[in-house]
Amino acid sequence: MGCSSSKNTASQSTAKAGPAGVGNESVAAPASNRTLASETHFSLDEVAALRELFDTLSNSLHHDGLIHQDEFALALFKTQGRSNIFINKVFQVFDIKKNDVIDFEEFVRSLSVFHPRAPLQEKAQLAFRIYDLDNTGWIEPGEIKRFLSALLSDNPAIKLSEEDIDQLVDQTLEEADLAGDGHISLEEWQALVERSPDIIAYMTLPVLKQVTAKYPSFLFKPQTL
Numbered sequence: 001m002g003c004s005s006s007k008n009t010a011s012q013s014t015a016k017a018g019p020a021g022v023g024n025e026s027v028a029a030p031a032s033n034r035t036l037a038s039e040t041h042f043s044l045d046e047v048a049a050l051r052e053l054f055d056t057l058s059n060s061l062h063h064d065g066l067i068h069q070d071e072f073a074l075a076l077f078k079t080q081g082r083s084n085i086f087i088n089k090v091f092q093v094f095d096i097k098k099n100d101v102i103d104f105e106e107f108v109r110s111l112s113v114f115h116p117r118a119p120l121q122e123k124a125q126l127a128f129r130i131y132d133l134d135n136t137g138w139i140e141p142g143e144i145k146r147f148l149s150a151l152l153s154d155n156p157a158i159k160l161s162e163e164d165i166d167q168l169v170d171q172t173l174e175e176a177d178l179a180g181d182g183h184i185s186l187e188e189w190q191a192l193v194e195r196s197p198d199i200i201a202y203m204t205l206p207v208l209k210q211v212t213a214k215y216p217s218f219l220f221k222p223q224t225l
């Protein structure tokens with residue numbers, strides 16, 4: 001638990017910082033390790049370790065020092081060639097500058113939210129953006145269902161009927177939708193997370209605490225969503 005909630009605006013301001021001018025992209029100097037350490041939950045040593053990890057990941061399939069979506073899926077989910085709605089949306093959320101690749105700065109700022117030191121509500125906000133697949137600002141029943149279905153298709157051991165899934169969607173909505181208007185707002189989601197922090201347990205990667213000691217073989221575990 002931390003109290004540095006002011007940090008979570010850093011990534012948003014970065015996203016808006018770049019001028020949209022034609023032929024003027026990538027003129028901004030990349031953030032230094034020191035800047036990234038001061039604006040994220042990582043120490044300077046951890047940022048340096050992440051730089052090495054990033055160099056490996058970003059050259060795994062395309063040798064250009066940027067993480068493309070297929071490299072992202074391979075690195076974080078050990079999967080290749082399979083489109084997964086969850087992976088696609090996490091990639092979009094990591095891609096702060098919305099240019100379809102993840103640079104080192106985006107990598108560090110986004111992973112920072114998964115750090116054990118990051119406050120719960122910072123994690124809740126990022127999780128909300130992942131769940132809000134169509135970026136409407138609400139989590140709708142259809143989105144809950146698509147996520148549950150995607151997760152279940154990744155876990156052949158769990159067999160649920162269409163009705164079972166619908167029932168799970170209804171239960172989730174009933175628990176979260178305090179206003180009773182049929183979808184989940186950010187505030188309702190944050191309240192749900194306060195009541196049941198375990199539902200975003202996957203937003204904390206303990207391995208990030210040992211990033212300087214060993215390369216994390218990060219595995220998001222979508223089945224724990």
Ligand SMILES: [Ca+2]
Binds near residue numbers: 098100106
């Ligand atoms: Ca990007």
Ligand SMILES: [Ca+2]
Binds near residue numbers: 131133143
């Ligand atoms: Ca939505």
